[in-house]
Amino acid sequence: MKKIIKYVIADLLRSRTIIVYTxxxxxxxxxxxxxxxxxxxxxxxxxSIVLFVVPLVSILFSTVYLYNxxxxxxxxxxxxxxxxxxxxxxxTGLAGAVSLAFIVGVGIPVAFYAFTxxxxxxxxxxxxxxxxxxxxxxxxxxxxxxxxxxIGLSILLWLYxxxxxxxxxxFFLFQFSDYPIESAMxxxxxxxxxxxxxxxxxxxxxxxxxxxxxxxxxxxxxGTAGGMVTTAAVLVLWTVMPLWFSLRFFKxxxx
Numbered sequence: 644m645k646k647i648i649k650y651v652i653a654d655l656l657r658s659r660t661i662i663v664y665t666x667x668x669x670x671x672x673x674x675x676x677x678x679x680x681x682x683x684x685x686x687x688x689x690x691s692i693v694l695f696v697v698p699l700v701s702i703l704f705s706t707v708y709l710y711n712x713x714x715x716x717x718x719x720x721x722x723x724x725x726x727x728x729x730x731x732x733x734x735t736g737l738a739g740a741v742s743l744a745f746i747v748g749v750g751i752p753v754a755f756y757a758f759t760x761x762x763x764x765x766x767x768x769x770x771x772x773x774x775x776x777x778x779x780x781x782x783x784x785x786x787x788x789x790x791x792x793x794i795g796l797s798i799l800l801w802l803y804x805x806x807x808x809x810x811x812x813x814f815f816l817f818q819f820s821d822y823p824i825e826s827a828m829x830x831x832x833x834x835x836x837x838x839x840x841x842x843x844x845x846x847x848x849x850x851x852x853x854x855x856x857x858x859x860x861x862x863x864x865x866g867t868a869g870g871m872v873t874t875a876a877v878l879v880l881w882t883v884m885p886l887w888f889s890l891r892f893f894k895x896x897x898x
Contacts, residue, residue, distance in 0.1 A: 647719065647728075647729065647732035647733070647736070648732045648735050648736045648739070649736075650736070651732065651733060651735075651736025651737065651740070652736045652739050652740050652743075654736075655708070655736065655737065655740035655741075656740055656743075660700075660704055661704070661740060661741070661744050664700050664704070664744050664748070665744040665747050665748045666748070667696075667748070668696070668744070668745065668747075668748025668749050669747065669748045669749075669751065669752065671689075671692055672689060672748060672749050672751075672752035672753070673752050675688045675689045675692075675752075676689075676752055676755070676756035676757065682756055682757035682759055682761075682762065683757075683759070683761060683848045685756060685757055686753075686757050686759075686761045686762055686765050686844065686848055687844075687845075687848055689749070689765065690765065690841065690844055690845075693749065693765060693768070693769050693772075693840075694772075694805070694837050694840060694841055695805055697745060697769050697772050697773055697776075698772050698775075698776045698801055698804065698805060698837060699801050699805070700741070701741050701772065701773045701775075701776035701777050701780065702776040702777070702779055702780045702783075702797045702800065702801050703780075703794070703797055703798065703801070704741065704780075705737050705741070705776070705777045705780035705781065705784075706780045706783055706784050706793055706794055706797040707794060708737065709733070709780070709781065709784040709785075710784060710790040710793060710794075712733075716729065716733070726890075726893055726894050727890060727894065730781075730889070730890050730893045730894075731890070733781075734777065734778065734781055734886060737777050737780075737781075738773065738774050738777045738778075741773045741777055742770045742773045742774065745766075745769050745770060745773055746766065746770065749765070749766060749769055750766045753765060753766055760847055761844060761847040761848045764843060764844055764847050765844055768840035768843060768844060769840075771836070771840065771878045771882075772836060772837065772840055774882045775836045775878065775881045775882050775885075776801070778881075778882045778883075778884075778885040778886040778889070779797075779800060779885045780797055781885065781886060781889040782885040782886070782888050782889040782892075783796045783797045783800065784797075784889075785889045785892050785893050785896065786889075786892060804835055804836070804837050805837060808834070808835045808837075808838065809838070812828075812831055812838075815831070816828075833874075833877050836877075836878060836881045839874055839877060839878060843874060
């Protein structure tokens with residue numbers, strides 16, 4: 644298992660996509676912090692980039708890599724190795740490489756300019772989103788054999804989590820605006836890992852004061868120790884569940 648993980652990580656770190664991804668994040672992060680005179684403002688400005696770019700690159704790059712590595716995966720399956728070991732090794736290698744690229748691209752500027760609770764939380768949430776969307780990519784790639792359809796599904800999933808989910812939530816708010824649904828918004832936010840990360844970081848930089856009563860509801864839940872533990876558990880579930888479904892399908896799949 645260790646040999647497979649090392650090979651996958653070494654192969655990915657030589658990829659031009661990963662190198663460009665790291666360089667772009669590094670340049671954007673240093674640029675944002677250089678233009679802002681306040682570390683919290685820099686974190687808030689960088690937040691939107693992280694919430695859109697990190698999930699997109701993680702899910703799209705992982706999906707393309709899996710399809711391009713189909714012959715390598717078939718070779719591994721033909722060896723006396725358990726499919727669970729092969730799949731978990733590929734996930735670990737992919738997640739490790741993408742997370743490392745994010746840590747270098749965003750973590751280093753944060754350490755220089757915004758080594759605060761909000762800056763650290765931004766890096767942690769970015770790593771969590773990397774793991775979640777690599778896991779979702781594995782599920783999408785193993786479910787659909789056709790490369791074009793698989794990549795299309797990955798893009799649609801990213802669009803749903805990044806854009807469409809918020810539109811549906813707004814529609815829900817307008818339809819039930821006459822009812823006290825603020826508490827339900829906390830439950831709805833758990834259905835989207837991007838929203839969870841956004842709320843956590845915005846609360847940490849104290850933007851919740853501008854969100855009125857809804858912001859107070861979020862702070863009362865996410866600001867407590869129990870809320871933080873629950874949120875961390877939900878992010879872990881968002882990583883584990885797609886990975887488990889993909890592993891289950893990979894074990895039965897005829898390559």
